[in-house]
Amino acid sequence: MKFSAYAIPVLFLALFVYARFKRVKLYDSFTDGVKGAIPLAFSLFPYLAAIFAMTELFGASGLSALLNKALSPLWKFFGVPESVGPLILIKPFSGSGSLAVLSDVYAEYGPDSYVSRCASVIFGSSETVFYVSAVYFSSCGNKKPTSAVIISLAASFIAAVFACLICRIL
Amino acid sequence: MNGIFFFLTTVSVAVMLFVRPDDVLSSMLKGGEKALELTLTMTAVYAVWMGALKIAENCGITEKLARALKKPVKFLFGNVSDKAEEYIAMNLSANLLGMGGVATPMGMAAAKELDRDGNVHAMGMLLALAATSIQLLPTSVISLRAEAGSAAPNDVILPTLIATSLSTAIAALSVKLVSKRGKK
Numbered sequence: 001m002k003f004s005a006y007a008i009p010v011l012f013l014a015l016f017v018y019a020r021f022k023r024v025k026l027y028d029s030f031t032d033g034v035k036g037a038i039p040l041a042f043s044l045f046p047y048l049a050a051i052f053a054m055t056e057l058f059g060a061s062g063l064s065a066l067l068n069k070a071l072s073p074l075w076k077f078f079g080v081p082e083s084v085g086p087l088i089l090i091k092p093f094s095g096s097g098s099l100a101v102l103s104d105v106y107a108e109y110g111p112d113s114y115v116s117r118c119a120s121v122i123f124g125s126s127e128t129v130f131y132v133s134a135v136y137f138s139s140c141g142n143k144k145p146t147s148a149v150i151i152s153l154a155a156s157f158i159a160a161v162f163a164c165l166i167c168r169i170l
Numbered sequence: 171m172n173g174i175f176f177f178l179t180t181v182s183v184a185v186m187l188f189v190r191p192d193d194v195l196s197s198m199l200k201g202g203e204k205a206l207e208l209t210l211t212m213t214a215v216y217a218v219w220m221g222a223l224k225i226a227e228n229c230g231i232t233e234k235l236a237r238a239l240k241k242p243v244k245f246l247f248g249n250v251s252d253k254a255e256e257y258i259a260m261n262l263s264a265n266l267l268g269m270g271g272v273a274t275p276m277g278m279a280a281a282k283e284l285d286r287d288g289n290v291h292a293m294g295m296l297l298a299l300a301a302t303s304i305q306l307l308p309t310s311v312i313s314l315r316a317e318a319g320s321a322a323p324n325d326v327i328l329p330t331l332i333a334t335s336l337s338t339a340i341a342a343l344s345v346k347l348v349s350k351r352g353k354k
Contacts, residue, residue, distance in 0.1 A: 004324040024228045033224025037216035045209045052201035057182035060197040111320035120326040124308030125334035129301040136277045140285035148294030151344040152301040159337030166329045
């Protein structure tokens, strides 16, 4: 039996019961949290619109197919499905970009396909390396940890290759 | 991002000028439509998770986790000021729970504190942990899969946890090794 199916319900149940025990006002807290959802989602919209317009053009021009073809030996070498390649390339730069690519993969292959599962794991196990380093150290004057940026990129790539491997088994 | 956007759009439009000029506008509109659709989906996703996270926050779970993280922080970051340690622990605990909104200001505060002490090793460690994602539950991914009609949206939790632990472990270890070699 798939134990993972219980993860979310158990989590929510535990949270609600614990909150009640802690005398936290559930309804007030929940609605208070939801207040931030619309500003957050709509703050993504300009970036999503730009990225989707870009990727649609890139796809319609046939260049995306060309690039995929050029890169396919590389992905094949690492055992990564070709359609997941763009996600690995864009993830370090842009969160909304990778979100756009992920939803495209779901739409094209269906959310339960091997490709979609690889994309899910890669998306969930990596971060926007360049964005994080730019924001975290935006107010720092001294030396910036450049080597850590390279290390993070390499570690994310290794994990992405590994992710495609475990998705075959798990 | 500006460079990428300029390059990809310009080259694409230039190519389409010769092959299918009629499709340029419709492709861009299709992009806008997809963006709006995804924005609405994400509004629903964020509504659920940000509501739940606020409850967790009000229960004091973030602080509790931050307190539990004090020891691991000491081990990974070595000697840092008390203030920096507190910011780092808060940043890690928020990142573990997937609260990006809380994690980012804490990370910036920690970076500023470490920068003042000129502790490049600790700054590198902070980045390595944050930039390889230590989120315990891939909430957006699960929700997006569920929205797309997946039969088992949760079955990526375990692989994601394994992959993200691997990347974080590799990054943390490498940062430690690099800074050790730098000291010699």
